[in-house]
Amino acid sequence: MSSLNNIMDSQVLQAFFTYATVVVLKMMLMSPLTSYFRLTRKVFANLEDTKLASPTVDKKLVRVDPHVERVRRCHQNDLENVILFVLIGLLYSLTGPELSTALLHFRLFTGSRIFHTISYVGALPQPSRFLSFILGLLVTFSMACRVLCTTVL
């Protein structure tokens, strides 16, 4: 129990919890954002959902809209990247990295995912989205290398 307390006292772990929560909260925002676009653009995924916008069930409201699909793809991309960051980041935090190095990793990843969302939802010109995606991927990769170096070597 006392070793668990020692682990929880780690500044790196506390920083990781903070940044992981920020990036997960950002990802959680994508669902309400999708709903916002569905309601304002009257675009629904299921027949029964159309009643949210029209008094009767309306088949015409079940359709695909480019704006809704853009937000959905952005959410999907978060799922492909944020979950890996949370998993690898936790292992990385347990390897005892320098606080400054760990903070650099966590901040770069969080910033890259926020910028990825802005560039995707805002349809900014490429390579803005690509660069933010690759930065986040490299950060996760760097943390994974540290985990493997600590455990294998």
Ligand SMILES: N[C@@H](CCC(=O)N[C@@H](CS)C(=O)NCC(=O)O)C(=O)O
């Ligand atoms: N699953 C992704 C893998 C590659 C990736 O994540 N690329 C970034 C930078 S171009 C992206 O934002 N892809 C758009 C997307 O996932 O919808 C894809 O199909 O594009």
